[in-house]
Amino acid sequence: MSKPHDQNERRRFLKTSAIAAGGSLLGGLVGGHAAAQQPPMQGMGPGMDSMPGMKHGGELPKPIGEPQAGPPTDVSDVYDGYSRFKPGRGNSPDSDYYLGKLMPGFRSPDAAPAPFVAPDLEKLPWKMVRGAKEFHLRPMAVEREFLPGYKMNVYGYNGSMPGPTIEVTQGDRVRIIVTNELPEATSTHWHGLDLPVQWDGASELTQNLIEPGQSFAYEFDVHEEGTFFYHSHIPMQEANGSVGFFIIHPKKPFDPPVDRDFGLIFQNFFIEPSQTIADSWRMDWNWHTINGRSGPFTTPLVCKHGERVRVRIMNFAPMQHHPIHLHGHTFWITGHEGARVPKSAWVPRNTSLIGIAQATDFEFIANNPGDWMLHCHMVHHMMNHMTRQVGPRVRDTTVDRYLANLDVHPSGDLTKEDPGFRTPGYPQKMQGMKMSDEFMQTIWNRREVQGMRAMWPMSVMGLMTTLRVLPDDLYRIVMESDEPVEKGAVFAEIVRRFGTPARYEAAPKMKGRM
Numbered sequence: 001m002s003k004p005h006d007q008n009e010r011r012r013f014l015k016t017s018a019i020a021a022g023g024s025l026l027g028g029l030v031g032g033h034a035a036a037q038q039p040p041m042q043g044m045g046p047g048m049d050s051m052p053g054m055k056h057g058g059e060l061p062k063p064i065g066e067p068q069a070g071p072p073t074d075v076s077d078v079y080d081g082y083s084r085f086k087p088g089r090g091n092s093p094d095s096d097y098y099l100g101k102l103m104p105g106f107r108s109p110d111a112a113p114a115p116f117v118a119p120d121l122e123k124l125p126w127k128m129v130r131g132a133k134e135f136h137l138r139p140m141a142v143e144r145e146f147l148p149g150y151k152m153n154v155y156g157y158n159g160s161m162p163g164p165t166i167e168v169t170q171g172d173r174v175r176i177i178v179t180n181e182l183p184e185a186t187s188t189h190w191h192g193l194d195l196p197v198q199w200d201g202a203s204e205l206t207q208n209l210i211e212p213g214q215s216f217a218y219e220f221d222v223h224e225e226g227t228f229f230y231h232s233h234i235p236m237q238e239a240n241g242s243v244g245f246f247i248i249h250p251k252k253p254f255d256p257p258v259d260r261d262f263g264l265i266f267q268n269f270f271i272e273p274s275q276t277i278a279d280s281w282r283m284d285w286n287w288h289t290i291n292g293r294s295g296p297f298t299t300p301l302v303c304k305h306g307e308r309v310r311v312r313i314m315n316f317a318p319m320q321h322h323p324i325h326l327h328g329h330t331f332w333i334t335g336h337e338g339a340r341v342p343k344s345a346w347v348p349r350n351t352s353l354i355g356i357a358q359a360t361d362f363e364f365i366a367n368n369p370g371d372w373m374l375h376c377h378m379v380h381h382m383m384n385h386m387t388r389q390v391g392p393r394v395r396d397t398t399v400d401r402y403l404a405n406l407d408v409h410p411s412g413d414l415t416k417e418d419p420g421f422r423t424p425g426y427p428q429k430m431q432g433m434k435m436s437d438e439f440m441q442t443i444w445n446r447r448e449v450q451g452m453r454a455m456w457p458m459s460v461m462g463l464m465t466t467l468r469v470l471p472d473d474l475y476r477i478v479m480e481s482d483e484p485v486e487k488g489a490v491f492a493e494i495v496r497r498f499g500t501p502a503r504y505e506a507a508p509k510m511k512g513r514m
């Protein structure tokens with residue numbers, strides 16, 4: 001027979017764990033209580049309140065998943081004081097497990113390497129021909145949709161920009177037959193590989209250019225391992241996008257093994273607002289892409305809580321470096337385009353400057369559940385130079401009429417009376433956030449973004465993407481089911497389990513759009 005004291009203890013336990021876990025079992029039991037935890041909406045100005053079509057947040061979506069399942073029990077969680085399931089620090093910098101440095105993933109070291117995934121890009125197929133892996137690469141003009149509805153005419157390979165990934169294993173012999181479908185001559189350089197010089201692909205210096213319609217076969221043994229890439233060796237073609245990954249898996253698998261192996265190619269383009277063709281001669285760049293897409297169209301990297309993740313980033317901007325920053329995690333820099341860095345020289349960071357034509361690999365334990373930004377930290381790179389918001393640099397009238405009616409047009413500095421200072425075409429018209437229903441639908445139609453907060457597309461722009469660290473059950477719902485997931489439901493569930501739900505406000509929803 002239990003004492004009243006015990007009952008109180010039990011009630012308190014239920015309340016606490018329900019707030020912490022918000023489980024489907026406990027959720028029903030204390031549903032009323034949980035609802036009472038929701039604070040009134042704060043921080044939204046009156047303008048936002050009265051905006052037509054805006055709905056208040058504040059209501060958390062219903063609990064989803066199986067919060068009571070917890071992390072897998074058949075794996076070792078804690079290594080020398082470091083838990084793969086907690087975003088803690090807590091051990092010696094001399095430890096192999098400091099910040100998760102040498103913690104293995106879940107994948108067996110005997111298994112093949114984790115599949116390499118470059119979101120939104122394909123792999124180049126190959127066939128074994130006369131003792132070599134034979135690839136067919138076709139440089140060509142391609143159309144790439146940077147954002148839904150923004151189809152740009154750029155250069156790529158085999159219908160894709162960036163081109164498809166060439167993936168081989170150290171020691172392979174490869175034959176790559178390049179057939180030029182561009183309207184101009186080209187050559188293909190294998191960036192970072194030590195090859196007999198005739199295969200280096202440096203235009204004119206080492207080979208005759210491949211004329212339009214002609215083919216050239218490169219054939220060599222691959223001695224190295226790591227993150228490499230191929231690209232045209234004609235600068236204007238590079239500025240138009242002619243690049244692709246060349247991933248070489250090591251003969252002896254990387255240690256510790258990773259569960260995820262992601263690849264991202266960062267690029268910049270200058271494309272006039274009224275054009276779809278990149279201007280390769282410009283010194284400034286207004287479109288920024290990751291694997292050929294701009295945020296929020298970049299596809300999130302989705303992984304499971306506790307996994308060891310490798311991200312390989314390649315900067316193929318024509319002339320700008322990218323300070324790449326990851327939220328919520330500290331990563332180890334484990335390699336560059338040369339090869340893997342010895343473990344003793346791995347550097348812990350959460351921001352790393354990646355120069356032009358450099359690749360950098362980093363690894364970390366996904367110990368912090370949530371949706372985390374992974375982005376270049378340059379402001380203009382983060383928002384696509386405001387291409388979308390500011391709109392085209394044109395007026396709705398003629399130059400003469402514009403100059404004759406300057407007083408009725410929005411204008412900048414009118415202290416300069418001479419019309420010579422009144423630059424035609426300025427000021428630019430602020431067009432507001434025009435995200436059509438179609439645009440939003442395309443953004444939301446992808447499995448990888450299901451359950452993210454309703455307003456996330458407003459902030460993940462330009463050279464930005466998202467790392468999603470999801471507990472097993474939520475990962476299954478997002479990536480392995482067709483279940484419709486309410487906007488914000490996955491995020492709210494993570495806050496329920498790992499955060500402070502009483503202090504959390506759901507995002508306001510633009511009806512039917514966000």
Ligand SMILES: [Cu+2]
Nearest residue numbers: 322376378381
């Ligand atoms: Cu940048």
